[in-house]
Amino acid sequence: MSSTPESKGKGRPAPEKGGSAGAAASPAKGGSGASRGSGRPAPAPAPTPSPTGFKSGFACFVGRPNAGKSTLTNALVGQKIVITSSKPQTTRHAVRGIVHRADAQLILVDTPGLHKPRTLLGQRLNDLVKSTWAEVDVIGICLPASDKIGPGDRFLVAEAAKVAKTPKVALATKADLVEPERMIEHLSEIQALGESAGIEWAAIIPVSATSGFQVDLVADELVQLLPDGFPLYPDGDITDEPEETLVAELIREAALEGVRDELPHSIAVTIDEMGLREDRPEDKPLLDIYANIFLERDSQKGIVIGHKGARLREVGAEARRQIEALLGTPVYLDLHVKIAKNWQTDAKHLRKLGF
Numbered sequence: 001m002s003s004t005p006e007s008k009g010k011g012r013p014a015p016e017k018g019g020s021a022g023a024a025a026s027p028a029k030g031g032s033g034a035s036r037g038s039g040r041p042a043p044a045p046a047p048t049p050s051p052t053g054f055k056s057g058f059a060c061f062v063g064r065p066n067a068g069k070s071t072l073t074n075a076l077v078g079q080k081i082v083i084t085s086s087k088p089q090t091t092r093h094a095v096r097g098i099v100h101r102a103d104a105q106l107i108l109v110d111t112p113g114l115h116k117p118r119t120l121l122g123q124r125l126n127d128l129v130k131s132t133w134a135e136v137d138v139i140g141i142c143l144p145a146s147d148k149i150g151p152g153d154r155f156l157v158a159e160a161a162k163v164a165k166t167p168k169v170a171l172a173t174k175a176d177l178v179e180p181e182r183m184i185e186h187l188s189e190i191q192a193l194g195e196s197a198g199i200e201w202a203a204i205i206p207v208s209a210t211s212g213f214q215v216d217l218v219a220d221e222l223v224q225l226l227p228d229g230f231p232l233y234p235d236g237d238i239t240d241e242p243e244e245t246l247v248a249e250l251i252r253e254a255a256l257e258g259v260r261d262e263l264p265h266s267i268a269v270t271i272d273e274m275g276l277r278e279d280r281p282e283d284k285p286l287l288d289i290y291a292n293i294f295l296e297r298d299s300q301k302g303i304v305i306g307h308k309g310a311r312l313r314e315v316g317a318e319a320r321r322q323i324e325a326l327l328g329t330p331v332y333l334d335l336h337v338k339i340a341k342n343w344q345t346d347a348k349h350l351r352k353l354g355f
């Protein structure tokens with residue numbers, strides 16, 4: 001077992017418990033906070049009349065791995081609540097981001113990319129995606145403009161077509177990466193794709209989550225398709241993921257940086273303990289976090305830990321920076337690297353790791 005402690009003591013304000021990044025007292029979770037992989041939207045709001053013109057409901061983004069779903073969720077919410085990476089299949093949890101507007105509350109469910117399953121984990125992720133589609137008010141299908149529409153896209157559009165009643169918006173993501181001519185071609189391919197699958201798109205929108213191009217328009221279109229209703233979450237909450245899950249994801253994101261091949265899929269992170277250290281002055285809080293990075297094989301340890309622990313220290317420093325930015329409090333982070341042999345195909349390990 002290897003570990004690296006990470007700490008820093010800048011005088012930032014204490015985290016606001018249940019505040020902007022914290023667990024909301026929402027109808028969606030049954031109050032347990034144990035939300036790993038649930039992805040189920042909240043029950044319908046009480047049948048009282050909504051404030052005039054106010055809309056609230058759920059949207060989810062689907063798309064093949066790497067299509068830009070997580071980045072778009074973060075852009076719409078205006079803060080990083082979902083980790084992103086250039087490695088496909090980064091997203092493993094159905095995370096909700098909440099967009100607050102004067103006229104609406106839009107709750108975004110971020111699902112893993114749909115793909116042909118090769119492992120037990122892959123199968124469970126696909127099941128999670130489909131159960132989410134059936135319960136949202138609108139589905140946004142992400143089709144990156146930088147890539148040709150391929151068999152993977154056709155597969156998931158055909159699957160989405162089976163959820164016949166739910167309106168579907170096509171999002172031509174990564175618009176910043178292509179010239180206008182390519183975008184025009186892409187939009188007509190999307191139109192044809194919808195027709196061949198029997199989908200009538202409610203809208204087709206080019207968008208760039210990284211440049212911000214038409215992100216507001218995506219919000220407008222999704223909101224239009226929501227039912228009338230009251231806000232489902234308190235003002236200011238941007239996600240109902242428990243803090244521990246967000247922290248574990250930020251550590252996983254840092255650990256994913258710079259690793260290649262099959263290793264990204266082998267990394268899982270769990271939190272053993274997380275809490276404010278006692279006996280600290282009120283203006284100098286410190287959040288202790290004890291976390292594990294699980295790998296599948298001993299041979300992977302060296303890559304993650306690096307020479308004399310150098311890479312693990314970098315991972316710890318980057319994760320700590322992100323966690324401090326999210327929670328607004330100095331953090332002491334203790335990372336341990338452990339092996340859970342072949343956890344992706346082992347039902348017992350999968351349960352232990354929260355899948």
Ligand SMILES: Nc1nc2c(ncn2[C@@H]2O[C@H](COP(=O)(O)OP(=O)(O)OP(=O)(O)O)[C@@H](O)[C@H]2O)c(=O)[nH]1
Nearest residue numbers: 066067068069070071084088089090091113209210
């Ligand atoms: N240039 C550009 N890159 C983008 C845009 N949106 C996402 N990306 C990049 O594309 C990669 C994948 O983005 P994600 O948001 O993680 O994709 P995802 O669909 O959530 O991926 P999975 O978690 O694998 O399902 C990352 O490297 C992003 O930075 C965009 O609008 N423009």
